Amino acid sequence: MEREVLFRIRRFDGEHAYWQDFQFKARKGMTVLEGLYHIKESIDGSLSFRASCRMGVCGSCAVKVNGRPRLACETQIFDIGDTLEIEPLDNMSVLRDLVVDMDGFFRKHEAVKPYLIRGGDNYGNPKELMQTPKELHAYYDFSLCIKCGACYSVCPASATRSDYLGPAAMTAAYRFCADSRDEGKDERLRLVSGSEGVWRCHFNAECSEVCPKNIEPAKAVQKMKLMSAIRIIKSIFR
Numbered sequence: 001m002e003r004e005v006l007f008r009i010r011r012f013d014g015e016h017a018y019w020q021d022f023q024f025k026a027r028k029g030m031t032v033l034e035g036l037y038h039i040k041e042s043i044d045g046s047l048s049f050r051a052s053c054r055m056g057v058c059g060s061c062a063v064k065v066n067g068r069p070r071l072a073c074e075t076q077i078f079d080i081g082d083t084l085e086i087e088p089l090d091n092m093s094v095l096r097d098l099v100v101d102m103d104g105f106f107r108k109h110e111a112v113k114p115y116l117i118r119g120g121d122n123y124g125n126p127k128e129l130m131q132t133p134k135e136l137h138a139y140y141d142f143s144l145c146i147k148c149g150a151c152y153s154v155c156p157a158s159a160t161r162s163d164y165l166g167p168a169a170m171t172a173a174y175r176f177c178a179d180s181r182d183e184g185k186d187e188r189l190r191l192v193s194g195s196e197g198v199w200r201c202h203f204n205a206e207c208s209e210v211c212p213k214n215i216e217p218a219k220a221v222q223k224m225k226l227m228s229a230i231r232i233i234k235s236i237f238r
């Protein structure tokens with residue numbers, strides 16, 4: 001089955017932002033990403049967008065479709081309708097068309113030390129680190145983040161404070177703080193308890209609404225707030 005659809009794309013040529021309309025015949029099952037490739041290959045080769053895996057794994061194709069951040073490769077055109085307004089993600093500067101600058105986003109991610117920290121006698125110890133299913137369950141869902149930036153793009157705290165770490169970085173911080181093998185919780189909590197950290201979150205929770213992997217970054221931030229509060233209380237009574 002084929003149907004005429006209209007892609008209204010927010011473009012940016014480096015100086016000016018403008019809307020451009022593209023009309024074409026989409027077939028049933030065609031994704032927004034396939035539509036973008038169709039335009040690039042058959043109508044306007046200058047259209048810029050990011051994509052890699054085409055299967056919801058790499059996180060690079062996130063764009064706004066009719067106002068909501070989505071993975072273009074996982075969104076079917078017919079599920080949205082006949083007219084699709086496609087824009088770059090918010091809260092990041094636009095480099096070209098649908099391509100945003102994610103340097104700051106990844107710098108914040110890196111800042112929370114998103115890896116297992118082992119110290120003291122355990123540093124470099126090759127022994128196997130076993131976990132019970134319960135210990136795995138404590139962080140597993142949060143390890144599924146693909147860093148697409150959808151949560152960050154709708155976060156009001158990230159929109160108003162450029163130094164706020166944001167929901168994706170906080171999710172990564174929680175994922176490792178909740179891991180029974182990790183020994184870097186104190187170090188990480190110190191990082192996220194500052195003025196750019198967890199206490200900036202107003203619990204708007206839109207980040208959880210738009211996460212394409214249903215990860216609930218808002219829940220991770222609240223869990224980090226609890227860990228941070230316990231750390232503060234402990235430091236008072238020490």
Ligand code: FES
Pocket residue numbers: 050051052053054055056057058059060061062071072073074
């Ligand atoms: S292209 Fe990798 S998630 Fe869409």
